[in-house]
Amino acid sequence: MRYAHLEFTELVDPVGREPWASGDFTTPSPAAAMGHNRGFCDMADGLRQEAAFGWHLLEARAAAGGGEVDEKEFIRQLLVELIAHEVGHTLGLRHNFKGSTIHALDELHDRRVTDKEGISSSVMDYNPVNIAPEGHEQGEYYQTTLGPYDYWAIEYAYRPVEADSPASEQAQLAKIASQVAEKDLAYGTDEDALYWTRGIDPSAARWDLRDDPIAHYRDQIALSKDLWAKIEDKFEQKGERYQTLRRVFGWGFRPYFSGAGNVSRYIGGIYHYRDHVGDGRLPLQPVPPARQREALDFLVEHVFGPDAFRWSPELLNKLAPERWVDFTWSVFDVRRIDYPIHDRVLSIQRQPLERFYDPTLLSRLQDLELRYEGEDTFAMVDLFTGLRQAIWAELETGGSIDSFRRNLQRAQLQKLIGLVLRPAGGTPEDARTLARADLQTIAAQIETRLAGSGLDAYSRAHLEETKARIEAALEAGLERSL
Numbered sequence: 001m002r003y004a005h006l007e008f009t010e011l012v013d014p015v016g017r018e019p020w021a022s023g024d025f026t027t028p029s030p031a032a033a034m035g036h037n038r039g040f041c042d043m044a045d046g047l048r049q050e051a052a053f054g055w056h057l058l059e060a061r062a063a064a065g066g067g068e069v070d071e072k073e074f075i076r077q078l079l080v081e082l083i084a085h086e087v088g089h090t091l092g093l094r095h096n097f098k099g100s101t102i103h104a105l106d107e108l109h110d111r112r113v114t115d116k117e118g119i120s121s122s123v124m125d126y127n128p129v130n131i132a133p134e135g136h137e138q139g140e141y142y143q144t145t146l147g148p149y150d151y152w153a154i155e156y157a158y159r160p161v162e163a164d165s166p167a168s169e170q171a172q173l174a175k176i177a178s179q180v181a182e183k184d185l186a187y188g189t190d191e192d193a194l195y196w197t198r199g200i201d202p203s204a205a206r207w208d209l210r211d212d213p214i215a216h217y218r219d220q221i222a223l224s225k226d227l228w229a230k231i232e233d234k235f236e237q238k239g240e241r242y243q244t245l246r247r248v249f250g251w252g253f254r255p256y257f258s259g260a261g262n263v264s265r266y267i268g269g270i271y272h273y274r275d276h277v278g279d280g281r282l283p284l285q286p287v288p289p290a291r292q293r294e295a296l297d298f299l300v301e302h303v304f305g306p307d308a309f310r311w312s313p314e315l316l317n318k319l320a321p322e323r324w325v326d327f328t329w330s331v332f333d334v335r336r337i338d339y340p341i342h343d344r345v346l347s348i349q350r351q352p353l354e355r356f357y358d359p360t361l362l363s364r365l366q367d368l369e370l371r372y373e374g375e376d377t378f379a380m381v382d383l384f385t386g387l388r389q390a391i392w393a394e395l396e397t398g399g400s401i402d403s404f405r406r407n408l409q410r411a412q413l414q415k416l417i418g419l420v421l422r423p424a425g426g427t428p429e430d431a432r433t434l435a436r437a438d439l440q441t442i443a444a445q446i447e448t449r450l451a452g453s454g455l456d457a458y459s460r461a462h463l464e465e466t467k468a469r470i471e472a473a474l475e476a477g478l479e480r481s482l
């Protein structure tokens with residue numbers, strides 16, 4: 001019943017288990033990375049994090065006057081989903097990370113739909129907690145029944161087949177398998193959802209939801225903002241400890257980490273089907289350019305943008321850390337007694353940046369230009385230009401550059417300079433020249449901006465340093481390429 005707030009977290013290892021304690025969610029631990037590559041299941045831990053985010057949000061909403069929620073029912077549904085998932089493994093089923101893409105928002109909260117087939121086509125996906133946007137009717141929180149994919153997979157594996165030879169059995173199995181292109185039977189597993197740039201199909205994703213995952217993450221980020229807006233209503237009660245406030249505040253970042261990682265996969269993405277010849281689809285289908293631009297717009301607004309992250313100074317000053325001296329004296333391991341807010345934000349922003357300037361993605365973007373059918377394309381140059389205009393927007397719009405944005409600009413500058421001076425093996429030459437052109441444009445814009453007024457001391461120093469770094473890099477880069 002207390003799955004979302006483990007006593008272990010609160011009493012034994014309160015410091016180490018603070019949400020996103022390491023601030024480094026861009027790199028999975030070696031064990032986790034290997035596990036994911038090999039089909040290891042860590043659903044229980046992810047579901048615990050989903051439950052912690054969802055449950056604390058529901059509690060905060062209730063305290064702000066939103067009506068009571070039934071904790072027993074919330075946890076019952078979660079346990080049904082987790083047990084069904086793990087039993088699925090024992091029956092031989094692998095993960096299906098495309099399962100969660102079959103329903104529209106209204107269907108996700110319509111019991112007539114979900115009682116029959118769940119919020120997802122499969123219990124074998126990592127389905128997130130299903131919390132309705134504010135003002136929308138709430139349906140089931142979790143997957144509590146088998147979905148269409150599960151019935152199909154079990155039918156293939158276990159349905160008794162009357163056959164007098166392997167050949168006649170094969171014909172009957174082929175008939176079941178031929179439904180592969182049906183929308184509700186979409187399938188993609190661990191090797192299709194690899195971290196970083198090797199997993200090419202953005203619809204094979206962990207913890208996403210809905211037939212429009214980008215819209216889903218827009219709603220999720222609104223939920224985080226809702227949690228932060230109401231957090232004090234519930235978690236700042238006379239006599240209680242501020243540490244709870246800090247921990248719950250941290251859960252608000254989960255949709256940002258999940259969204260920044262999963263939405264960025266649409267850029268340079270290719271839908272990948274396992275169809276055989278004659279099943280109906282080509283195995284590779286580039287994500288439509290308009291959808292890639294939508295993904296970039298999402299990141300610009302919710303991850304990179306000047307208004308993406310805002311909290312009141314008062315709330316930040318309430319985020320006191322754990323001082324409980326536990327069995328392992330972990331209070332001595334608290335690296336920051338105040339809340340490391342800049343580290344948190346930058347670790348979210350770094351996730352897409354690392355991805356976008358990776359040689360595998362850049363090579364794929366270049367190849368993709370030959371694969372679009374029709375006029376519209378999304379080319380490598382569109383990504384470079386889009387990122388530059390978004391990340392350095394203040395050079396055009398004027399005004400000072402705030403501390404989150406200065407950090408982001410430095411992180412991107414490092415990537416561009418790296419491409420010019422020390423491109424990783426396999427980086428397309430065109431990416432190097434585009435990075436060089438970006439640096440020249442940024443330097444020219446900085447020069448104009450420095451000649452004008454309206455810059456605070458931080459911004460002026462930042463731009464002067466940036467300009468000097470660009471000049472040094474361009475000079476060294478030319479020598480390198482001679």
Ligand SMILES: [Zn+2]
Nearest residue numbers: 041042043095
């Ligand atoms: Zn699993």
